[in-house]
Amino acid sequence: MNDRRRFLKLGALGTAAFAVGCAGTEAAREEATDQAPAAGPGGPVVLSTWDHGMAANAKAWEVLQAGGSVLDAVEQGVAVVESDLTNRSVGLGGMPDRDGFVTLDACIQDHDGRAGAVAFLQDIEHPISVARAIMERTPHVMLVGDGAQQWALANGFTKREVDLPEVRAAYAEWLKKAEYRPVANIENHDTIGLVAVDTGGRLAGSCTTSGMAYKVHGRVGDSPIIGAGLFVDGDVGAACATGTGELVIRVAGSHTVVELMRQGVEPEEACRQAVKRILAKHPGLKDHQVGFLALRKDGLHGACAVVDGFSYALHTREGNKLHKAAFLS
Numbered sequence: 001m002n003d004r005r006r007f008l009k010l011g012a013l014g015t016a017a018f019a020v021g022c023a024g025t026e027a028a029r030e031e032a033t034d035q036a037p038a039a040g041p042g043g044p045v046v047l048s049t050w051d052h053g054m055a056a057n058a059k060a061w062e063v064l065q066a067g068g069s070v071l072d073a074v075e076q077g078v079a080v081v082e083s084d085l086t087n088r089s090v091g092l093g094g095m096p097d098r099d100g101f102v103t104l105d106a107c108i109q110d111h112d113g114r115a116g117a118v119a120f121l122q123d124i125e126h127p128i129s130v131a132r133a134i135m136e137r138t139p140h141v142m143l144v145g146d147g148a149q150q151w152a153l154a155n156g157f158t159k160r161e162v163d164l165p166e167v168r169a170a171y172a173e174w175l176k177k178a179e180y181r182p183v184a185n186i187e188n189h190d191t192i193g194l195v196a197v198d199t200g201g202r203l204a205g206s207c208t209t210s211g212m213a214y215k216v217h218g219r220v221g222d223s224p225i226i227g228a229g230l231f232v233d234g235d236v237g238a239a240c241a242t243g244t245g246e247l248v249i250r251v252a253g254s255h256t257v258v259e260l261m262r263q264g265v266e267p268e269e270a271c272r273q274a275v276k277r278i279l280a281k282h283p284g285l286k287d288h289q290v291g292f293l294a295l296r297k298d299g300l301h302g303a304c305a306v307v308d309g310f311s312y313a314l315h316t317r318e319g320n321k322l323h324k325a326a327f328l329s
């Protein structure tokens, strides 16, 4: 079997094997077809979560058009959303934890797999830039909490304290019952994850969030965890996630999506299989959302979510448009 034929067989097998519960049987092998996978449109492609992805995509596109690197594009794209103080789920305008603190998580990964992350960070406007600086200026991948803040302040970042009456009032209202229901809906979540590929097929991704509203003080979700909220493999593609972070972490969600693509599974199907895995491991799951985005090296992309309502923004040469993801329950 020549290499291309073997790749196609394995690709189709990847899909078939998961469809039969990872049985990986000879029967599944027989069902595999030699259909060539759809070719992607080539870069640049910028793909990001939720409606706020439109603004992030526009900025990322502008950076790429101006000759910036794909890493600059993914950083500067999500930074727009971090600076938007009307956004209640990303950046310093985000909802607080149950003790009243806004704590931020972010990560970034480049084409070569280098990665930086920051978690449980307070009073810094751009956690994504802190994550990138950690990647570029330390031997580490992740810094958290006070240590991360101290490092950021010692490395050129400045403190910004934000006090928003609307957020304070909502928190005061929540405190009356102080009921923590980890229900992901449009009000209490909306991480921005952004993945991009340039004309040369170079990939990068970024992810930043204030996390679940009223989370336990100290809680870290999937968004700053490489392999959970974001994963980039320059040989294959990139994926990012949004929704209830605990569900994403348990299946190493974004890594799962990229590994499926490595086996030849197309991006939307890879997202679907990752969602299926979450559903299979959490029977009776209710009121939680998880959405995945996948971008293959050749620009082919896809999305899938647990429930209806996951929107994503896609910027190609045809323009920047908002789409609704497929969903499985």
Ligand code: ASP
Pocket: 184, 188, 189, 190, 191, 209, 210, 211, 212, 220, 221, 222, 223, 241, 242, 243, 244, 245, 246
């Ligand atoms: N994934 C984020 C977290 O768990 C929240 C979200 O995307 O909705 O912190």
